Amino acid sequence: MKKTIVITGASDGIGKEAARQLHALGHQVIAIGHSPDKTKLVAQELGVHTYTVDFAKLDDVRKLATNLRKDFLKIDVLANNAGGIFGNRELTVDGHEKTMQVNHLAHFLLTNLLMDILIKNNASIINTSSIANRVLSDFDINDLELTKKYSPQIAYGNAKLENILFTKELHNRFHNSGITTAAFHPGNVASNFASDTTSLMKYAYHTPIKKMFLISVSKGAETLVWLADKSGDLDWKSGEYYIKKKISNKVDEKSLEPSIQKSLWDQSAQFVHLK
């Protein structure tokens, strides 16, 4: 069945490649990019609808949701994929730690602003997380803004853990209304990832040693494409975290704690002034 699939972070890397592959499978892809120039290239290459947005500005997210609601009657899959690791601790125009906002909060808001359409279509919500949720995080539910302990790696690991907590709480709240949701790790992928960071990860991803441990973007997009293509077909289980198309328990144990799942949701709702 042809699906309408919204992908964020579709102007580069894994999201762009997933957009290509899902378009080739015959789905209607809506590509959300960040850089206007890169997004234009995706529109030209695939001939799909595109929008640009800066997730470091929550008003951009609100405008995006309004435009999607105006332009499309249905959405079958929302792939919350945009993200990255950044530099020194920085606050967005909305006053939130940037890594948390770009990777988690913006997607939390977008998802909630589209929720009635998503429910109406028994949609799937796919969140691009990372093994960083376990290996880099130092998560404190009482310090989401990282005022006490900050490094680019910790901020990134925590944000990727938030992607899993968000997935679990989405499942808790909306699975009975027909929503299916999953988080996944794409593999360590030779994309444009870590190009804006002051972390040493920049060297791992952007020097010749990368060939030793990174997979191609085409391979890195496989799990996202599979989750989106098979959504609603009961090929995968809602609420779970996937690696290489299989459920994985390699998650930080805090992601399994219902009180933390709920608290992240409640605090995120306050941060974005969700009614």
Ligand SMILES: NC(=O)c1ccc[n+]([C@@H]2O[C@H](COP(=O)([O-])OP(=O)(O)OC[C@H]3O[C@@H](n4cnc5c(N)ncnc54)[C@H](OP(=O)(O)O)[C@@H]3O)[C@@H](O)[C@H]2O)c1
């Ligand atoms: N690469 C890896 O090894 C790896 C491993 C695990 C998880 N991941 C996750 O995979 C996802 C995709 O990353 P990637 O590897 O494909 O990296 P990438 O090539 O850098 O692509 C990142 C995408 O996110 C967009 N983006 C960045 N900042 C944004 C902002 N402020 N507002 C809106 N969009 C923004 C980028 O837009 P522009 O390019 O237009 O700025 C781009 O489309 C991320 O969530 C990342 O955390 C990656």
